[in-house]
Amino acid sequence: MSGTELRNISFHGIGTPNEPEREPDEHRYWVTESAFLRVLDLCAEQPNVRLSFDDGNASDAEIALPALQERGLTADFFPIADRLGTPGNLDDDTVKALATAGMTVGTHGAAHRPWTKVPPADQNAELQDARARIAEAAGRPVDTAACPFGAYDRKVLQALRTAGYRTVFTSDARPARSGNWLQPRYSVEADDTPETVRARMLTPRPAGGRAVDRAWLMAKAWR
Numbered sequence: 001m002s003g004t005e006l007r008n009i010s011f012h013g014i015g016t017p018n019e020p021e022r023e024p025d026e027h028r029y030w031v032t033e034s035a036f037l038r039v040l041d042l043c044a045e046q047p048n049v050r051l052s053f054d055d056g057n058a059s060d061a062e063i064a065l066p067a068l069q070e071r072g073l074t075a076d077f078f079p080i081a082d083r084l085g086t087p088g089n090l091d092d093d094t095v096k097a098l099a100t101a102g103m104t105v106g107t108h109g110a111a112h113r114p115w116t117k118v119p120p121a122d123q124n125a126e127l128q129d130a131r132a133r134i135a136e137a138a139g140r141p142v143d144t145a146a147c148p149f150g151a152y153d154r155k156v157l158q159a160l161r162t163a164g165y166r167t168v169f170t171s172d173a174r175p176a177r178s179g180n181w182l183q184p185r186y187s188v189e190a191d192d193t194p195e196t197v198r199a200r201m202l203t204p205r206p207a208g209g210r211a212v213d214r215a216w217l218m219a220k221a222w223r
């Protein structure tokens with residue numbers, strides 16, 4: 001095993017959730033701006049934290065980008081191709097601005113549906129067309145992906161490998177290792193505070209924890 005242990009921490013919307021919700025319980029993944037800034041301050045002090053933002057909400061560009069820049073941080077952004085340019089979401093210009101500012105832009109698919117449930121006829125739209133659309137907006141190639149709803153199985157991972165993705169992010173709430181192809185992440189939720197983020201996402205693994213993490217992830221990837 002190479003690489004150092006790291007914690008991937010992901011955010012969704014910041015501020016006031018979209019009305020109506022686009023998915024049931026979407027509001028659970030929206031954080032207030034003040035909570036976001038406090039969690040970001042905590043993350044900025046941590047040496048081995050990698051940040052990401054899913055779903056391509058407009059708050060990525062309006063709130064997250066300037067806050068990251070003020071703190072000298074970078075992050076991975078995973079917009080949804082079909083939502084680009086629709087109300088409340090990033091558009092081509094703001095995706096481009098993220099990339100120009102040194103952020104990594106990846107793909108979160110076309111229509112925000114679990115890739116485990118996508119019929120074979122739509123797989124290309126989710127894994128290839130969406131990626132091309134986002135790359136066009138960003139003005140650079142896209143080679144990272146975040147699985148919608150954290151859903152994956154062996155077939156999904158195989159398709160992502162075949163499609164040539166360099167790194168794939170999930171939502172397994174486990175520590176990660178730098179350089180690994182599969183990167184589990186923790187999701188910050190509406191009621192999180194710097195204290196809960198520290199307790200839930202940043203505590204050191206107990207002895208033996210790493211072997212357990214590895215075994216767990218391997219089992220999940222082979223379902």
Ligand SMILES: [Zn+2]
Pocket residue numbers: 054055108112148149
């Ligand atoms: Zn999502």
